[in-house]
Amino acid sequence: MIRILVVEDDPNLRRLMVDVLRDERYIPVEAQDAQQALDVLEESRIDLMITDIMMAGMDGFTLTQQLRDAGFDFPILMVTAKETAKDKHRGFIVGTDDYMVKPVDEEELVLRVKALLRRAKIASDRKISIGGVTLNYDSLTVSRASERVTLPQKEFMLLHKLLSYPDIIFTRMQLLEEVWGADTESTDHTVSVHIGRLRERFGNWPEFKIETVRGIGYKAVRHDEG
Numbered sequence: 353m354i355r356i357l358v359v360e361d362d363p364n365l366r367r368l369m370v371d372v373l374r375d376e377r378y379i380p381v382e383a384q385d386a387q388q389a390l391d392v393l394e395e396s397r398i399d400l401m402i403t404d405i406m407m408a409g410m411d412g413f414t415l416t417q418q419l420r421d422a423g424f425d426f427p428i429l430m431v432t433a434k435e436t437a438k439d440k441h442r443g444f445i446v447g448t449d450d451y452m453v454k455p456v457d458e459e460e461l462v463l464r465v466k467a468l469l470r471r472a473k474i475a476s477d478r479k480i481s482i483g484g485v486t487l488n489y490d491s492l493t494v495s496r497a498s499e500r501v502t503l504p505q506k507e508f509m510l511l512h513k514l515l516s517y518p519d520i521i522f523t524r525m526q527l528l529e530e531v532w533g534a535d536t537e538s539t540d541h542t543v544s545v546h547i548g549r550l551r552e553r554f555g556n557w558p559e560f561k562i563e564t565v566r567g568i569g570y571k572a573v574r575h576d577e578g
Contacts, residue, residue: 353490354469354478355379355396359389359403359415360431365456369402372458373465386410393419395533398426400468402461405432405439413446420447427468431456480515482574483559487512494554501553506531510546514572515560523569543570 356378360366363384370380381396383389385407392398401419405412416428430443433454440451449471450464478489485496492508494501503511509531514522522530524540532538547562547570554560561573 353377353379354399355381356465357381357383357389357392357398357401357403359383359386359401359407359412361385361404361407365454368458369456369461372461376462376465378465386412386415389415390418393424400427400429400465400472402429402431402465405430405434405443413442416443416448417446427472429464429468480512482515483576485557485559487515496557496559503553507546507550510543511550511562511572514562514570515574518572518574521565521568521571527569 356373358366358369358373358380360369361384366382366384370382373380381392381398383392386403386409389401389403403412403415410418412430412432416430419428427449428447429450429452430448431452431454432439443451449468452460452464480487483496485494487494487508489508489512492503492505494503494508494511510527513527513530524543527543528536528538528540532542547564550562559575561575563571563573565571
């Protein structure tokens with residue numbers, strides 16, 4: 353599911369936005385200031401960020417600039433009590449994607465979030481179709497015709513990663529960092545074990561195959577015609 357980071361130092365407003373997002377079936381992640389947001393981003397995958405501008409310590413402009421400089425490309429929505437052309441210009445210059453003014457209108461917040469996700473193609477990319485097979489990121493399922501397999505999260509993420517980049521070779525360490533995180537205590541043997549499980553589940557599905565590239569790692573081969 354889509355994870356949205358809410359960076360807001362007003363606890364009441366932060367709770368309101370979290371509740372609104374949860375009602376829309378997003379996964380909200382809270383941060384009370386910019387430093388806490390940076391800590392979250394070290395540990396978690398985030399699909400979109402909503403941030404206040406005026407916060408103690410690092411403000412929203414600086415936070416956005418740092419994230420863009422570091423290569424984070426998810427959509428950013430700035431929320432502020434100030435409505436001046438100068439502030440909006442500065443926000444767009446440092447890398448925000450949209451801007452809304454307090455007091456927060458709940459319906460407007462949802463509409464802006466959905467628009468940003470559409471623009472970033474996050475919503476549409478949650479499904480992969482290969483011939484008659486569909487991978488659904490939100491439900492962690494792989495299905496075709498009347499068959500539907502629900503995978504453990506890591507197995508699904510591993511398969512999704514490989515099938516998103518067919519014929520691209522990934523080393524075991526690359527896959528370990530992508531799926532388990534850079535700070536994981538697991539070893540590259542964990543990847544091999546999960547690849548083995550995926551092969552057991554889908555070895556007789558002709559639509560795709562996971563191949564071992566000797567001495568390097570793995571790649572997925574797709575047969576979109578089935």
